[in-house]
Amino acid sequence: MASESRLLWIIFAVLVALIVVPLSLWRLSEARRPILEEVRIVTATEDDPVFRPGPRRVAPGAELRIAAALRIRQAGGSDLWLAPVDQLEIDGAPVEHINGRRWQEDDRVLRVFWFTVEGSYLGGDLTVDNAEKLLGQRPYLAPEMGRGLLAKTVPEQHNDDQINLGDEVYPVVGGTIRLYAKVEVAEKADSLAAEQAAASWGVDEVDNPDFTTIRMAALFPEPVSPVLGELFRLPGFEPQPAVSGSWDDITLDARGLTFTELVARRYVASSLTFASIAVTGGLEMDTAGLESLGRLSLNTDEPLRAGRPIKWGDDVRPGDLLVDRGQFIVLLADDGDGVLGLTDRVALCWRRPPVMTTLDQATRDDAVETELFRHGS
Structure with missing residues (x-):
């Protein structure tokens, strides 16, 4: 009986070793994993x-x-x-x-x-x-x-x-x-x-x-600032202040930053700030200091000023702005015919992320007239 008991203990010990040793080795291996x-x-x-x-x-x-x-x-x-x-x-x-x-x-x-x-x-x-x-x-x-x-x-x-x-x-x-x-x-x-x-x-x-x-940044026709490219992909918002409030302060409660600061940190853009960066590379554009080049009619096949076509180079150039009720459109390039037309290339940010598109796609659906402005000489 003693020999049988000893044999059982040996078998049990071997079985335990067969289980415990591999398990211990596995645990050691797992513990050493990076x-x-x-x-x-x-x-x-x-x-x-x-x-x-x-x-x-x-x-x-x-x-x-x-x-x-x-x-x-x-x-x-x-x-x-x-x-x-x-x-x-x-x-x-x-x-x-x-x-x-x-x-x-x-x-x-x-x-x-x-x-x-x-x-x-x-x-x-x-x-x-x-x-x-x-x-x-x-x-x-x-x-x-x-x-x-x-x-x-x-x-x-x-x-x-x-x-x-x-x-x-x-x-x-x-x-x-x-x-x-x-x-x-x-x-x-x-x-x-x-x-x-x-x-x-x-x-x-x-x-x-x-x-x-x-x-x-992105490449645009000179003198449009390459920094304008940084605003693409950003949401486009139009701040609507309370009657007695400032449009720049409407984001203070929500984000602890003014709207202009949010633009500077590249969280958002707006039509005005988009135009400012296009013509100055920053947010310092003074709308009161823009030079008016006259009002343009948009209810014809091509924009007209005083009944006449507007020539690229003589009358208009890249970086000029079309402004209509708070919407700023940045003129970029002619489509090849030499005059300002509805298929000329422009850029804008209007209640959505900035886009580069054509003039007819950029203007408001109800627009019949707009004003042409230039920053600097």
Whole structure:
């Protein structure tokens, strides 16, 4: 009996060892897995090839590259950075990093979800009562950027995905872009659940001056300022103050900033501020100081001044403004016939994001007359 009992104990011990030892080894292996600690969105351009987080201004036509940099905690407790870039700078200093696109373990994969952070509304009339609602920001999934640490492309505007604006609109390579990224570590690319996840700053941090905000200038005919390109993609609002109030103060309660400050920080635009940046590069245009070049009739096949066609070069030039009841239209280019016509190219921001379009698409439906202005000589 003693020998049988001893044999049973030996068998039991072996069985326990067969279970406990692999389990302990598995737990040890899992405990030594790298841990995803932090995600930073970093950007670079051909003129400035060092990838770094934070805001960036991009010159007209410059190629923009976007990537996610990951801070990873290793088994020994030290940190390392992983990013698919040659040069990486974090918090103002160059950092050593692994230049790669894959997670450190062969049995795990990375999944990156790129988002833009945009206004929840495209535009409209803005009042004290509706400012908090209309000025809200939210993330929009940007699948065109891919699922990797290095974004495939600059994202599109997404808050207008479900809206057909219907106009003849010319593309503008410019605009202000805010970005957010969520990174997951999973067993497989199609796994339902992630084992680890981390994200960059999101909507709650959008006011942080270090948020990833990209301001892309654009090329326009001189003397129109390239800075005008930064206003594209932004919601277009027309401030409607109370009888005794200031139009610039209607956003103070909702955002703690004046409307002009919101424009300066590239959250919104309006018709007046759009025109000001077009002709001055800033917000200092004095409408009282604009030179009137006369009133134009719009109820004919082409705009006329005193019954005569308006010639490009002699009578009108890029950067001149057409103003009708608070709507500012920036003239950009002739369609080739030498006179101001309904198919000439213009830009405006009127209760929606800025667009570059044709004059007939830009004027109000009930417009029969407008006034031509020029800033400076």
